[in-house]
Amino acid sequence: MIVTVVAVPDGDTARISVAEARHRLATDPFLLLGVELPEEEGPAVDPVVRRLGLDDTDLEWFGRQDASPRAEFLGDTAGFVVPVVHEGGVAYVHALASDRYLLIVHWGRRAGLERAVTAQVRRERPHDPVATLFLLLQEALTTFRRAAVDALLQVEELEDDMFEARRPEQIYRLSQLRRRSAVLHHALLPYLQGIDEVITRRMMSRDFPADRQRLAQEFQRAGRLVLADIESLQDATRRAFASYGSLVAGEQNGVINRLAIVSVIFLPLSFLTGFFGMNFEFLTNRLETRDEFWLLAVGLQLVAVLGSLFLLHRSRIWRRLRDDD
Numbered sequence: 001m002i003v004t005v006v007a008v009p010d011g012d013t014a015r016i017s018v019a020e021a022r023h024r025l026a027t028d029p030f031l032l033l034g035v036e037l038p039e040e041e042g043p044a045v046d047p048v049v050r051r052l053g054l055d056d057t058d059l060e061w062f063g064r065q066d067a068s069p070r071a072e073f074l075g076d077t078a079g080f081v082v083p084v085v086h087e088g089g090v091a092y093v094h095a096l097a098s099d100r101y102l103l104i105v106h107w108g109r110r111a112g113l114e115r116a117v118t119a120q121v122r123r124e125r126p127h128d129p130v131a132t133l134f135l136l137l138q139e140a141l142t143t144f145r146r147a148a149v150d151a152l153l154q155v156e157e158l159e160d161d162m163f164e165a166r167r168p169e170q171i172y173r174l175s176q177l178r179r180r181s182a183v184l185h186h187a188l189l190p191y192l193q194g195i196d197e198v199i200t201r202r203m204m205s206r207d208f209p210a211d212r213q214r215l216a217q218e219f220q221r222a223g224r225l226v227l228a229d230i231e232s233l234q235d236a237t238r239r240a241f242a243s244y245g246s247l248v249a250g251e252q253n254g255v256i257n258r259l260a261i262v263s264v265i266f267l268p269l270s271f272l273t274g275f276f277g278m279n280f281e282f283l284t285n286r287l288e289t290r291d292e293f294w295l296l297a298v299g300l301q302l303v304a305v306l307g308s309l310f311l312l313h314r315s316r317i318w319r320r321l322r323d324d325d
Helices: 018-027 114-124 128-164 167-202 210-276 279-283 290-314 316-324
Strands: 001-007 013-016 031-037 069-074 075-088 091-099 101-107
Touching: 001 114, 001 210, 001 316, 013 018, 018 031, 031 128, 069 128, 075 128, 075 167, 075 316, 091 128, 091 167, 114 128, 128 210, 167 210, 210 290
Parallel strands: 031 101
Antiparallel strands: 001 013, 001 031, 069 075, 075 091, 091 101
């Protein structure tokens, strides 16, 4: 377990031992700690809060990799499992905040949120751990917004490319982007619903400070905007799939129109060939000269072909096919 302390408000970072972290958690009035756990850490290891000397009552989920997104207020502390978009996937960061400290826990380097939060601390200079907590929550929302906007731009570029030249790999890429939008929505929606319920209950309390109400309202507003961005991404992927289907249908209609033209030309020829190929008495006994052959066998076929071309030229099918080309 690697423990990093962030100096507030300067934002300088330093690694400290677990024993020093326990001591500072008990004495410092404002402490920001980051804890990096190894990926392979198993369930037999003591919980993080217990190793840091904190009360682990009602916090059995804190520091567990299988914990689902949540937000809980436990007296004078608040615990969160925050989803974060990192390296194309969704990772989870655990946060525990009180009036004196903010503890951030993640695994390996999957969710490098500490650097972003440290930069926000230097810029915003929060006055207490709760304000720092909302900086963390806002930064997590920012990762979702960036991922949604980036995917939305890719969908629009693919849609433009489709109208220039349709290729099979485009539908595969669209499927990946649609799956990405579903992953983002599935990770963010239950988290925002849970945190909204908790924040709403806290804001109804008379002893909830006004400055924290403002921070909570700003977070809720930002969460709704990010969720709207993800839903816009989902709509864009559906629209792109519909556009791809329309292009395929248009090409199929063109093929069917060409087949219809060929059928109109060759069906009369097939009929004449079949009719004059019959061995009935009139053909075998009366039509014997070369002139009759050219007149009936070839002349009728030319008339049928020219008549079919004239009808096609005057019909909508020919004009539609010409306009498509």
